[in-house]
Amino acid sequence: MDDEGLSREFESLDIKAPISELPPYIYTPIEVGHFRVVTILPGAFEDDIQIEITEVDGNLSQELQYEALSYVWGSEEKPKKIYVIERGLQSIVSVTQNLAEALPYLRHFDAPRKIFVDAICINQNDTNEKNEQVLRMAEIYRKASNVIVWLGVETENTAHGLEIIIEAYKSIPYRGESWVPTIRSILAMESKTYQVDSTWINAINDIVFRPWFRRLWVLQEISVSKTAIVIIGKKKMSWFSLVAGIRRICWNKSILLQANTHALWTAQTAFELRHIANFCPESYYNLPQLYGGLRSFRCKDDRDKIYATRMLNTQLRNWITPDYSEANITSHVYTSLSIKSIKSKNTSSLRHANFSSKRSDTPSWVPNWAFYDLTPWPAFECISISANSVAKAEILRGENLVLSIDGLEIGQIISSCDFPERSDASIYDRRKLENGFLISFKKLYEDITNKPLSIDHLTRLLFLDQFKESYQSPVNLRSREKGRTRIWERIESPEVSQEMLWEKWSSDGSLFITQEGRIGVGAKGIKVGDTVCVLLGTDPAFVIRALEGTGRHIMIGWCALENILYGEALLGTLPVPWQAVCTLKTDPFGKHLPGWRNKETREVIYGDPRLPEADKDMYCEWEDTPGRFYWHGDEWRAEDPRLTSDFFRARGLDIKTFEFV
Template identity: 35%
Template sequence: MSRPSNPISSIENVECQAAPIYAYQSLPGIDYIRRVIIHPGSLQQPIIISLDTVLFSQDNYPQYEALSYKWGSEEHRELIRVDIANGQTISVTSNLAVALKHLRRTDKPRTMWIDAICINQADVVEKGPQVKMMGEIYRHAARVAVWLGPEADNSDIAMAKMEYLGSQIQFDFAKTMRMSPAMAAMEPDMADWKIPLHLESKDLHAITHLLLRSWFGRLWIRQEISLASSAAIIICGHSQVSWPVFLRGIAVILLKPRRTVCNPDPESISLVENLDSQLLKRTRVLTSFLRSAHIHASLFALRDTFGTSGCADPRDRIYGVLALLPDFLGKKIVPDYTKPFGDVYKETFLHCLRTTMDLSVLRECECGTGSHIPSWVPAWSTNPKHTQLHNQFASSHIAA
């Protein structure tokens, strides 16, 4: 039986559809950003926002939270109202609309930076400099809020389990990448990688579905969350966990052998094996989170790690990781969405060659990459066909 629709919400939707689209005012300069103020309201009420423009510089970092999320399908969009007084609207994806409803407070406004709203997506000239600033925007946010999506597949169980696992250990992200018991650990053995982690099959099912959510498959996430302060939070439905605790939970899941408690029948065993294989698909990206956020990677190492991650615009294969590159590379590449992606790839590759004077980057070139780029330029828009063996796989680091 379907639930009755909210008549007030239906009226608001009709009014939004008839309202004019919001007209962005040009930013005063390249050192300015917009912030979105989410007006207070209940989960059922229509979304109302305001936009303001503020100076963003070393001498004047404004207060805001930054949102990290999956845009969602462009085919499913909703209109949200910008200031009830002027009656204009902005079109956002349905996933962002749901996020806004969960993020807004009931008693006071919430000021955030959200790329889809704060950057005029229709203005490619504005978009380039704003994308260039995104690393600093996430770095200087009071908090980064990660939106995984609404509650589903026992996500509340998964969030609670990840919070518990993460609370049991300490983890050295910068040096040894080893676990040690937390000061108030109820299970000190959780930090011993030789002792298997016992999980109920329902817990494994919930955690796997949580880690397979589309946010973890986004290209932009490493930049957004790696640059975030320790106040970052993960939000799924009505559950939230601090990012550092969630990250330690990931360490437990990845670094300890698992023994899943399930019924001994073939169907249950097959289900557990399938969940394990599904979780394996996220291993490379999840492992990258455990490395120190302050270690810069090369453009090619990032491609190796995030080559299968999703982004809507092929140019973002470069622009989405700029803040993770060494300064001599990242700060020299200027996003320009007026250029075809083939030109962006070619210019980036030539810049890497001139800067590093290292011809080994030519190994990233692959045959059959299409007519958009020369054969001597890496096809960053496609998944890598091979994996480079890096120094950590040297025989001196591996015990037989």
């Protein structure tokens, strides 16, 4: 029956039964490869919502015109009941208040509307069906003619907030049809000054503080969509315009100093991930990059931190299959992901291991992916403390899961202090806390070591060497000297700076001092007596803690130490006149690659000058893929196959095998 016939048939029904007396809708088993869609039957805005639920063949869904809803479920307390019409019979389904609030705005007055709504279209009480349907979710949203982003109802600030965002979007000069603006246009937009007052901030926050921007599943739903429209009450605009406008706002320094930067950056993440889905290889994000970028997103079920991101990473799809059974608890999912990553010779997940946030039912080397305030290893892509070495790691099974991995001890911690706690205090008060913290750390260092604190070393650590001088191509970053001045002003001047130094660290970082008098920055929870080590095959260094009498350790978290950012602990200092730089690769995202620049001739090479030249048959640089790759055995690898444990032992380094529980 066509939509018009369906509408006429419905209009002829005489619904008399009170909704409280109707039985619940009974889901019939769905065929493999099929999914359901909801037809919202026409009516006036104030009428009761009445729907039909239809099973469709997913293989034929391209012939079926339907939309898909992207929204936040919200609280399941006090659910609302809506009518279901099936072959002239009536029943009810219960939905959350958020969904019940949205449906009248989605209903057409004079025509039915077909929409995929996960809460209704998937039998939430059937685990097997839920597992199968979650696997198909990306396909369902990809084949939808349109994705509807429901942000909620209007408030008194909504109209003004949308006006600001639309104005910002219209000010973006694009290069053809590219989503990437020119460097010149970005600089121009950053320099523009907005008149930002409380009314302006309230209007923007009315949009970006809505829960949709922190729901993890929306990333999959929006990144695969053909087109998307945003609805706030009775107002509509294209999703691209909305999020591009928000992204534009994020580029302006005058706004960042006054608005809630965390909310703004979270809002634009969906924009960037759709860009990646459209233009880049699926493997563009490795696991630490992926989960580092998504750490602020929420999901009701902690297992969804993994399941909801499978479509963004090929390895995840190969390693993890959604399983919502009660036996497959969250710790099993997280541990399984770490084990499969390590067995694939990829130790990158260790960057997120943080003892202060770990789950009580997982080993210390398994990250707690659901810890929303997790501070990941925040360095840019050209830093490799382990010098692009080969990881020698394996999982030892026994009473407890043990990670065995080779590495090098480089220091013992004799003092540490955590960064100031994140709070809801004003930016001015938080800057004062930062000033006081730096002054206290300088005094602590000089009391312990009896020598002055190197502002240069502290600057490079706090900014992790992200300065103009670290890049071969022009970038919109401060110079190293300006960074040094910022730190110096914090310590020596009573004036409160206009800039926050370490939003990236939040409240999860710390500064520490080793017995050799070197300073380091790392994860929270470091104690006196902990050891700093480099684990082969991982980008950061790590703080580890010995378990007395066992010969084993627990992993506290990542760290960086002065003068080891570019592999100096393993390969020694760079010879004069070479310096490490990032070079811009001409791929869709301008991916940066590590290189080495001769400061005298300005020549840039991609082979480490501390190593003999590699056999030309050993490596390949792919123009369409980020990175430098080495042929080893029967596969391409990202690490240098020469840099093994035995290689470093032959050079006189005391490479040890650490066991982590």
